[in-house]
Amino acid sequence: MLLTTYIIIIITGCSLFFIGRNKIVSISKAEDKRPHSLYIYYGFFPAILGIAPSLVLLSLWIGFDDVIFNQMLKNRFPNNLIIDGNQTVLILIAKIQNIASGIIVGKPEQWVISLAEKLIVWRGYSNIMIAISSILLSVTLGYFSLTKIKIEFRARIAVEKLMMIGLVVCSLIAIITTIGIVFSVIFESLRFFRLIPPLEFLTGLTWNPEFEGAARAGSDQAGLSSYGSIPLFVGTFLISIIALSVSVPVGLLSAIYLSEYASKKVRGIFKPMLEVLAGVPTVVYGFFAALTIAPFFRQTGSLIGLDVASESALAAGFVMGIMIIPFVSSLSDDVISAVPQSLRDAALGLGSTKSESIKKVVLPAALPGIVASIILAVSRAVGETMIVVMAAGLAANLSINPLDAVTTVTAQIVTILVGDQEFESAKTLSAFALALTLIVITLILNFFALQIVKKYKEQYE
Amino acid sequence: MAQTRTEKIVIDSLKARGKKERNFRLFGVSAIALAVIFLAILLVSIVSKGAPGFFQYYAIFEVELTRERLDPRGDMSDQSLFEGQAKKIINEAVLEFTGAKNRSEKKAARSLLSNGSDVRLVEFVKNNTDKLDTMQKIKFALDDDADSYFRGFIKKETPEKQRRLSDIEISYLDKMKKEGLISYEVSDYLFFGSASRNAEMAGIKGAFIGSMFTLAICFIISFPIGVATAVYLEEFAPKNKFTELIEININNLAAVPSVVFGILGLAIFINLFGMPRSIPLVGGMVLALMTLPTIIISSRAAIRAVPPSIRDGALGIGASPMQATFHHVVPLAIPGMLTGTIIGMAQALGETAPLLMIGMVAFIVDIPGSVTDPGTVLPVQIFMWADFAERMFIQKTSAAIIILLLFLMIMNGGAVWLRRKLERRW
Numbered sequence: 085m086l087l088t089t090y091i092i093i094i095i096t097g098c099s100l101f102f103i104g105r106n107k108i109v110s111i112s113k114a115e116d117k118r119p120h121s122l123y124i125y126y127g128f129f130p131a132i133l134g135i136a137p138s139l140v141l142l143s144l145w146i147g148f149d150d151v152i153f154n155q156m157l158k159n160r161f162p163n164n165l166i167i168d169g170n171q172t173v174l175i176l177i178a179k180i181q182n183i184a185s186g187i188i189v190g191k192p193e194q195w196v197i198s199l200a201e202k203l204i205v206w207r208g209y210s211n212i213m214i215a216i217s218s219i220l221l222s223v224t225l226g227y228f229s230l231t232k233i234k235i236e237f238r239a240r241i242a243v244e245k246l247m248m249i250g251l252v253v254c255s256l257i258a259i260i261t262t263i264g265i266v267f268s269v270i271f272e273s274l275r276f277f278r279l280i281p282p283l284e285f286l287t288g289l290t291w292n293p294e295f296e297g298a299a300r301a302g303s304d305q306a307g308l309s310s311y312g313s314i315p316l317f318v319g320t321f322l323i324s325i326i327a328l329s330v331s332v333p334v335g336l337l338s339a340i341y342l343s344e345y346a347s348k349k350v351r352g353i354f355k356p357m358l359e360v361l362a363g364v365p366t367v368v369y370g371f372f373a374a375l376t377i378a379p380f381f382r383q384t385g386s387l388i389g390l391d392v393a394s395e396s397a398l399a400a401g402f403v404m405g406i407m408i409i410p411f412v413s414s415l416s417d418d419v420i421s422a423v424p425q426s427l428r429d430a431a432l433g434l435g436s437t438k439s440e441s442i443k444k445v446v447l448p449a450a451l452p453g454i455v456a457s458i459i460l461a462v463s464r465a466v467g468e469t470m471i472v473v474m475a476a477g478l479a480a481n482l483s484i485n486p487l488d489a490v491t492t493v494t495a496q497i498v499t500i501l502v503g504d505q506e507f508e509s510a511k512t513l514s515a516f517a518l519a520l521t522l523i524v525i526t527l528i529l530n531f532f533a534l535q536i537v538k539k540y541k542e543q544y545e
Numbered sequence: 546m547a548q549t550r551t552e553k554i555v556i557d558s559l560k561a562r563g564k565k566e567r568n569f570r571l572f573g574v575s576a577i578a579l580a581v582i583f584l585a586i587l588l589v590s591i592v593s594k595g596a597p598g599f600f601q602y603y604a605i606f607e608v609e610l611t612r613e614r615l616d617p618r619g620d621m622s623d624q625s626l627f628e629g630q631a632k633k634i635i636n637e638a639v640l641e642f643t644g645a646k647n648r649s650e651k652k653a654a655r656s657l658l659s660n661g662s663d664v665r666l667v668e669f670v671k672n673n674t675d676k677l678d679t680m681q682k683i684k685f686a687l688d689d690d691a692d693s694y695f696r697g698f699i700k701k702e703t704p705e706k707q708r709r710l711s712d713i714e715i716s717y718l719d720k721m722k723k724e725g726l727i728s729y730e731v732s733d734y735l736f737f738g739s740a741s742r743n744a745e746m747a748g749i750k751g752a753f754i755g756s757m758f759t760l761a762i763c764f765i766i767s768f769p770i771g772v773a774t775a776v777y778l779e780e781f782a783p784k785n786k787f788t789e790l791i792e793i794n795i796n797n798l799a800a801v802p803s804v805v806f807g808i809l810g811l812a813i814f815i816n817l818f819g820m821p822r823s824i825p826l827v828g829g830m831v832l833a834l835m836t837l838p839t840i841i842i843s844s845r846a847a848i849r850a851v852p853p854s855i856r857d858g859a860l861g862i863g864a865s866p867m868q869a870t871f872h873h874v875v876p877l878a879i880p881g882m883l884t885g886t887i888i889g890m891a892q893a894l895g896e897t898a899p900l901l902m903i904g905m906v907a908f909i910v911d912i913p914g915s916v917t918d919p920g921t922v923l924p925v926q927i928f929m930w931a932d933f934a935e936r937m938f939i940q941k942t943s944a945a946i947i948i949l950l951l952f953l954m955i956m957n958g959g960a961v962w963l964r965r966k967l968e969r970r971w
Contacts, residue, residue: 439569
């Protein structure tokens with residue numbers, strides 16, 4: 085149904101193009117005058133007007149129809165219905181939708197079935213309505229634009245205006261996405277903070293959302309779930325530190341060597357090689373960490389008498405460090421290369437060795453940029469997910485021992501939100517609060533890095 | 546002639562300074578060597594684990610394809626074949642070969658072949674109707690434990706209680722090997738199988754097709770929007786607060802961790818718009834938002850690289866700004882834009898975390914037929930397999946990783962090739 089509507093609109097648009105073009109051709113022949121614009125623009129004008137608005141309408145409808153239906157269903161729930169933990173509104177709606185799509189599990193109540201039948205009817209109506217109205221919109225706009233076609237009509241100007249609108253709308257998507265992220269996260273976080281005080285979330289020392297279900301089931305352990313995020317942040321911090329202590333020395337030294345010492349040929353070979361490290365998917369690193377590096381550390385640890393957890397922060401951090409090497413090295417490389425040659429020449433001219441000129445002149449000059457690259461690496465490490473999910477484990481230990489198992493903010497977000505979840509529970513909402521803190525941290529880091537780079541740029545220009 | 550004091554100090558210090566210089570150089574070389582060694586270890590460990598994953602052990606058995614037993618209704622319909630006794634026929638062949646007598650022996654004999662053997666037999670019958678009522682030699686996959694025995698992961702020497710195969714099972718397997726029934730071949734399940742809890746039957750076809758659908762949606766959304774945004778910002782946007790806001794937003798989006806995009810997808814697309822979970826359409830939309838900054842930034846760079854003389858020339862002979870942009874600047878910038886887009890797509894292909902949030906981890910056996918069918922993608926499949934304990938899954942996971950890396954290499958190589966061949970230097 086909807087697919088046919090799409091096709092009909094496209095066909096309408098195409099025919100509008102030819103009708104418009106033919107019209108101006110015949111008009112200009114009849115009046116023996118040249119129109120304001122090229123013929124083709126008189127075809128594009130009705131075609132764009134015929135297609136674009138109705139496609140937008142159609143797509144919006146498809147996106148929003150379920151929102152409206154869910155509200156309508158909610159209004160028709162029986163008055164005596166008990167909404168509790170096991171039977172939330174969302175679950176009931178999902179049940180009705182499933183029945184409407186023909187998936188029936190168990191024996192649903194009579195009112196559920198009747199609502200499902202209603203939903204089927206609504207869907208049918210809505211599809212017919214949207215099909216008719218979007219085709220109608222397409223035809224009316226097309227007809228209207230065809231009537232405007234005259235010899236003096238400035239079709240090119242009109243088409244260009246429409247194109248400009250399209251360009252502006254496209255560039256608004258970036259803003260809309262940001263707003264979407266911020267709103268969805270803030271909105272749910274506020275709901276979370278209504279259940280759990282922010283102070284407890286930010287300063288609590290135990291993270292244990294697992295008792296949520298037990299509390300509802302009336303178990304003795306009710307109320308034991310706790311949402312203190314300190315262990316998660318300590319874990320994130322610990323793993324990031326380990327990652328940085330691998331990636332910063334290796335990345336920085338390779339950047340220095342590649343930009344200062346290496347011949348063009350060597351540089352051409354090794355720079356792309358380092359960048360391969362950034363192109364490997366994180367899930368592959370996670371697999372590598374869990375299956376190769378973690379057992380290796382464990383065995384080495386037991387050889388020298390250390391007890392290394394099988395999901396240690398060390399393994400995850402180490403592998404993450406490998407992943408981040410190219411982020412440090414390529415940005416540092418750019419910054420070091422941007423240091424003016426005159427500074428190097430001056431240092432060498434005074435009789436310093438190459439390494440002295442690098443250590444005493446080039447690096448201090450490039451320092452702000454190097455710091456920026458390290459900050460960006462930190463933000464990358466904080467936001468990295470798959471490696472920690474697969475290799476660092478989920479135990480929320482408050483520990484700064486790299487041999488222990490720790491967990492991170494991102495790993496918790498993933499574990500909480502994977503699979504089916506109820507949107508009402510504090511456990512689910514806590515993931516949004518974690519995401520909010522994560523966004524704030526990475527944006528602050530990014531902001532500082534960009535500020536530093538900007539300041540540094542002005543020095544030599 | 547005696548050295549002056551100054552000369553002595555300088556000559557002495559020169560040695561130390563020369564040593565420092567060499568050391569510093571050595572540090573640089575060893576840093577690069579370390580990074581390259583890390584890369585080599587990563588690749589070698591994946592390839593050495595994954596290469597055997599492309600193969601598996603099969604056993605060839607001769608079975609009698611009796612028409613009445615396989616196709617009781619006689620119409621060759623799926624339902625009829627499903628009701629048939631394919632499993633029983635295979636078991637009879639195995640029991641006859643092994644000569645199992647009592648219950649435990651029979652059970653052991655039946656457990657040697659993969660659970661999917663009857664499906665394989667039915668497929669064979671469907672494709673070879675003319676072979677009905679004859680004896681046919683058919684290749685069946687071995688169960689993953691039996692497979693592990695031939696690979697040497699399960700050893701005869703281990704006490705019976707501590708291994709996953711009993712003595713009887715091992716003796717049957719040895720007998721099969723002796724009679725030449727066992728063959729080690731390229732695993733067709735890996736390429737044409739779908740998600741399965743049985744390691745020997747698991748394959749990547751479903752995840753691969755899911756990945757393609759997701760990438761297609763991602764491309765359809767992000768390429769036009771990204772290019773349009775880049776064109777607007779580079780060519781038409783006035784320098785004011787509003788365009789500055791757009792630029793800040795693009796930079797911020799590039800910095801946001803990928804999990805957060807998954808949360809956006811979950812909260813907006815699934816909860817607010819009520820779209821179904823696990824479908825490539827939603828996955829593609831989420832990845833599109835994620836790859837947008839990459840595409841925008843590289844497209845802007847490509848547009849900026851087109852010399853102003855081209856634009857000025859077009860404007861000078863009377864083109865409108867829009868015509869100058871779309872007829873002259875954009876076509877010249879397209880190779881650069883495509884390069885950036887391919888790199889963005891490669892990132893999207895390898896991305897896992899945001900797709901976990903929107904439910905693409907569901908265990909789905911059916912291969913998706915459209916963008917609105919539930920499915921999964923390659924990296925998520927890898928993530929799921931990595932969790933399974935069976936030895937064979939490790940090999941299959943590594944094999945899937947090799948396939949994923951190959952695709953990424955092709956895409957990135959394509960981007961480099963495009964840049965070399967098509968991008969013009971001015």
